[in-house]
Amino acid sequence: MPRQTSQKVAKPELLATPMENAGIIDFEIIELLFFAYRDFVSDPDQILDKSGFGRAHHRVVHFVNREPGMTVADLLETLKITKQSLARVLKQLIDSGYIHQVTGPEDRRQRKLYPTQAGRDLALALAEPQSRRIERAFEGASDATRESVKRFLRGMQD
């Protein structure tokens, strides 16, 4: 039995060397994505704070503006969240007058979602700083470069 200190547990081996593994794993892009996304969502977050809304409201108002007439089921599929998570956020947006529901003309079970003018204005105000940030990131980039970035982002999806 080796000589022990009074500690109850053996001293664990701590690793002092940074995790870097000869290019097997692309830590650089992983971190770039983290920081880019963190700052990308920080712009609208500040605007949303003023209305008492959060990121969930942002996403709902964005997609309803992009595709007016989409149903609740469409939204659930797009956001990949549960019905119950969406319900509260959607209700708040409807109550606040940013989104309206219309019974589906063909299928009356459906509730089609449309933005009001206030909802459109909000979506644009939220997108504006993000778009500015994107333009800044593309400063001086060629059309080919822009296409490459788009292809990369599409390739990142499931």
Add this chain to the structure above:
Amino acid sequence: MPRQTSQKVAKPELLATPMENAGIIDFEIIELLFFAYRDFVSDPDQILDKSGFGRAHHRVVHFVNREPGMTVADLLETLKITKQSLARVLKQLIDSGYIHQVTGPEDRRQRKLYPTQAGRDLALALAEPQSRRIERAFEGASDATRESVKRFLRGMQD
């Protein structure tokens, strides 16, 4: 006074046209970033679920592995969260044996953070599917394209 229905409020003007504004705002990239990031974090999320950890644990374990010896203050600065938000997550990682604290050798107020071997293993396991996804997204891309994407992501940061 115009003739009114029995409704209490005037019918709001609903917008049926998709939000598309002649290239003033880059909705395409905004959405690509949203979907790319959503799927990018879904890989580690599945692994973390098994240990009862969440995204916050992932970020902490990642950065401590990337920069062993970083302090609590360093971590707060990197993650841009509050001390109290970090506290619980960090405590769980320490209690679970993934991270250890060492009193700073020069400044004894500091607690330097190091991964254990288990912590290193966890960080690698979490990074692996993300790295694979990145490789897939870059499939067939030139080095110049990879550099363009990195430049774009760097430009997206504050």
Add this chain to the structure above:
DNA sequence: AAAAATACGTCAATAAAGCTGACATATTTT
């Protein structure tokens, strides 16, 4: 040496955003 600043930990209370599971209603499809 005393005062101020720093690094960290902790407590209490709160909020946003998500989850599961169950159930109800209206409507459409089979």
Add this chain to the structure above:
DNA sequence: AAAATATGTCAGCTTTATTGACGTATTTTT
């Protein structure tokens, strides 16, 4: 008539974050 669908709702829960206050140890400044 029965089954499936679209939606809404209820109750309870978890994770991740917040603010504000306070305490301790340590270092820096005065």
